[in-house]
Amino acid sequence: MAVVNIRRDVEDQFYRYRMPLLQTKIEGRGNGIKTVVPNMSDIARALSRPPTYPTKFFGFELGAQTQVDDKNDRYIVNGAHQADALRKLLDDFITKFVLCGSCKNPETDLKIMKDGMIIRDCKACGKRSDVDMRHKLTTFITKNPPPKKAKGSKGAGKAAGQSVEADGEGVASDEEDDDEMAKQIAKEAKDTPIAKTGKDADENVEWSVDTSEAAVRERAAQALSGSMQASLVLTPGDDEEEGEDENSPYSIFNQWLLANRPGGDEGRDDLASAEIYKKAQELGIEKKYKAVQVLLQALLTENAPAEVPKYGAVIAKMTTSEKHQKAALGAIERLAGITYPSLVPNGVPKILMALYQLDVLEEEVVQTWGKHVSKKYVDKETSKKVRKAAAPFLTWLEEADDDDEEEDLDDL
Structure with a gap:
């Protein structure tokens, strides 16, 4: 599977933050035609975000219905959409909901504040930057907050939604x-x-040192x-x-x-x-x-x-x-x-x-x-x-x- 920089505007081949290149598969015909993203889970894991977030983002941006089946690892956007178009939308999602607003580093966590605001908490520079609360995805995120990471879990690259109980086992x-x-x-x-x-x-203590x-x-x-x-x-x-x-x-x-x-x-x-x-x-x-x-x-x-x-x-x-x-x-x-x-x-x-x-x-x-x-x-x-x-x-x-x-x- 091809791998690209998370920030696709960065051409450095040694850039440390990488993700799989988004792939698409068009299924069905007529009114039932749909676009499946078979590697959405891998992409989401690299971004340290639940796979539902970019899927829903695609739906809101395209005005299309989406289907999420976490159990079977299927993430679908209704309609026929080319891979290049979805890759551009993914870049927009990364800019708005992943990259730090200050240092543009993707090593961030989404946090929902008490006042309902959503921020990107950057682990690289320590800055906190707001996301655009006018986007429809923010409502979905508020109702479906990011899963809490288990104590001792690794940073970026952890599979979003992974069981806290399983990951936390042994910490106690x-x-x-x-x-x-x-x-x-x-x-x-x-x-x-x-x-x-x-x-x-x-x-009262005697020491003997060579x-x-x-x-x-x-x-x-x-x-x-x-x-x-x-x-x-x-x-x-x-x-x-x-x-x-x-x-x-x-x-x-x-x-x-x-x-x-x-x-x-x-x-x-x-x-x-x-x-x-x-x-x-x-x-x-x-x-x-x-x-x-x-x-x-x-x-x-x-x-x-x-x-x-x-x-x-x-x-x-x-x-x-x-x-x-x-x-x-x-x-x-x-x-x-x-x-x-x-x-x-x-x-x-x-x-x-x-x-x-x-x-x-x-x-x-x-x-x-x-x-x-x-x-x-x-x-x-x-x-x-x-x-x-x-x-x-x-x-x-x-x-x-x-x-x-x-x-x-x-x-x-």
Whole structure:
């Protein structure tokens, strides 16, 4: 089957957004003649739209009746219509209901607002653009809203209308609250030294590190390699594609951070928060939660407890929602659990305390995270290990809550 660019005005043969070339098949004769689009489902999947939307769009534009049979995968427009004519109409549909009104990228979702307006939410530039509510298709979309994507589904290319239950299967197991494991973590964490101020009793911990020149070089190489690998491993979300190629904005951001952070390839002594945020803006990802994951994994090193306050301004600026906070916590899991194991056990509480004091992490989000052993970002054993290390900070939060409640009672 022939494949064309979603934006057919783009002639670049390496354009990443592609779709099958629309095909037609004319059936019947006389008053019963009709045009079948046999690959409508494939086209709709590439556009991340239900196949009923372009089919209905054709009907409205041509003034013809349409027939939709999802079960048998048949999408029909009454009358005889040539493929070229329908392809031009498909281009109009893409322009009006798929492409971002700002950057013209097709990586958008349709969202119906509370006031009834329909917007195109762009995952590339973060902008939201209205669709023309005067078109008759908007009424159909309002009555037949896009199916909600299952948690963890891929981005563009997901078959529209795919069963949420089937796609969501297994997600619960990743996020399930393993009560017994959580209790065990809390029990084992009691012996981990940390003062209520959030500082570790480092004087009680003895460290033995090979400081030979060869060992230092080997650890540096492993750390850089691990950091690059960890930063590039992005978990699939409900609005992003799984896996990022080297030309994706996240990969570019990752490589830039690794090169420009102190000790990076560029030999920089310092990197300002404003410069980091400006780079994220240039790539159009300053509002993306995955950018927070890349930021922490690529920017922080084994000295993360001291580096978090240093880059606190940009970390706080880019962490704007609960989803961003969860991505930050996932980055800490990978940073401490995989890239820099030396951060376990004493470094994790310090990192969390630093982020908490910057108002980057909210109390409820951290406490919920601490009780749920997950394999979303790392394997389950590593997840357990990181949460065990974090338990002293979580205990401090709980005790701080208890103290606040006692003070409130005293004021009554």
